[in-house]
Amino acid sequence: MTGVDVARRAGVSRTTVSYILNDDQTQSFTEETRARVHAAASELGYVPNRAARALRLGRSSTVLMPLPGVYLSPLWAGIVDATARALAARGHALVADFTSYGSPEAQVEAGLRLQPAVVIDTMAVERRIITMFEAQGALVLTSRPSLAADPFAEPGHRARLMQVEHLLARGRRRMASIGVAGKEDESRQGKAIEKLLRTRCRKAGASFEAHTLDPADPIPVRALVAEIAGRVDGACVVNDHLAVALVSACAAAGLRVPEDLAIVGLDDHPIAAALSPTLTTIAWDLEAFGATIAEGVESALAGQRASLGVEAMACHVVERESA
Amino acid sequence: MTGVDVARRAGVSRTTVSYILNDDQTQSFTEETRARVHAAASELGYVPNRAARALRLGRSSTVLMPLPGVYLSPLWAGIVDATARALAARGHALVADFTSYGSPEAQVEAGLRLQPAVVIDTMAVERRIITMFEAQGALVLTSRPSLAADPFAEPGHRARLMQVEHLLARGRRRMASIGVAGKEDESRQGKAIEKLLRTRCRKAGASFEAHTLDPADPIPVRALVAEIAGRVDGACVVNDHLAVALVSACAAAGLRVPEDLAIVGLDDHPIAAALSPTLTTIAWDLEAFGATIAEGVESALAGQRASLGVEAMACHVVERESA
């Protein structure tokens, strides 16, 4: 089923078919011709050949999202899900590459093999990878500039603050923030968030302490529980993965949740709802985020150097048993 | 950088470049010409245009793996990771589609938009979706036939059996199997596995009972713990998600793990290692699996109706604190 078949069926030239199906505004056709072409196309189940179109236009309709190493988090799966649907509605195909090819070079090579029209930089990957994509001539849509402009618009900050607000509203006044001991980028972010939360606690007359942990190792989590038991009554944790480990360590240490220690997680990981006690957490509203990315892709393709407005990523408290 | 540039630089025709770079066995060239062409290609950093090649060949080099709704499991991320790397080594690009488009129709439409050379049926999606891909003319590589031929070669069976063996070896003689209340396909599999485990327990002189749960709801997990407390001393759970919920419910009920109840999970979810007590589980060896899929893709493209030998997916016990 090609454009020729549609043209023959509608009794027009292939050129006409192309103009009409692409809704070219510079051309004019009678309403009757338009209808005939559309009818013929849908009767024949015509779908434009992707390869031919890409060849002619010099770019594919593929949008690439490199995300190596973040697959542990259902949050990212949710982001990808929402983005893919928003892009699909506009005729683009999102390819999320979670694969860990080993080296950044291999990652970029594998990504470039798809010859994507746009590469989305979600800040989840090393900056170096993005730079390499740009060096190879890929069109990159980034969220970094807007973050630099106003770091506190960053969703991570708002979500963590929401945790503290929830704990304060529940009467907790001896607060701890628990993060992961991460890479440079993350820990810089971590410092900024810590400062934000500390300020908020001080304003509320609450004490505040910050801790960082290696999420792969349960031993420090247990040590932390022993350390803060009795001293702290509210903990906001950087993600649900770590929060689950914390809840579990509390149970093992005989610390009651939420009576002795209220715990709020982040991301609404599916396991959070299955835990005993069930985990109170912050969930993301991803639909709007996906739509924002799709818009960014459109304007990037239109030639404007657009950046992502991640401010659009809202969140809300999911109140369960742990806080 | 096109084939024309390479040809000009090497002083040969475009045709020659194509034959040599594709290593066409039906043509002959002097070693010297071959070397010149390869040199020119690498000096210019020539990469064949994917769209042009797809247009000419009538198929892309994209391999699609539809996986809607399984993103909760890091297991699948691991499978995709291994498969993508194996395929990348052979010049294919794997696209794993985790997106939940709502309807199977939308899923298939989005998948077809990529015009993949091969669609991989991993049994994670509804059979109906696969049928629709086939109806649209896609080349489907399936693992179902081989399973039908010998269901007990299926990895799920071997892994569950391994759980029971581990518990038996630890002296447990009052066994429970805990699965999820799932869809038709899964529950049929569930019955087969249940039978297998029951037989094994009987042979060892151990008691056996089977339970199924809704993984999204913690209440039945707690009810189950209350029910089996004191009666059962070993539990093998269908996945780590549910196993984490179980460990957590035991702690809340005051049941000691592993002393009162030993628990073995499945999949080696990253949270399993962070729990208190850490979760003993079964981990998959995914590298070989990825290679098997890549081979299947090659032979499917070569025209042989190949099926996947999922028997290649081996597994092993990861012994931690819970059993």
Added chain:
DNA sequence: GGCTAGAACTGAAACGTGTCAGTGATCAGC
């Protein structure tokens, strides 16, 4: 020397699009 076989290479035609540069009508304006 004439003939064939093969080696080494090339010209040209597709694959299905998008789009520029037309073409023949019709129509308003003077």
Added chain:
DNA sequence: GCTGATCACTGACACGTTTCAGTTCTAGCC
């Protein structure tokens, strides 16, 4: 009644690749 503009539509080319069907040249054979 001519001109120029507008409408409705089309012919033909280009995108970069693969591959069929040659073409030239050399070597081997009787």
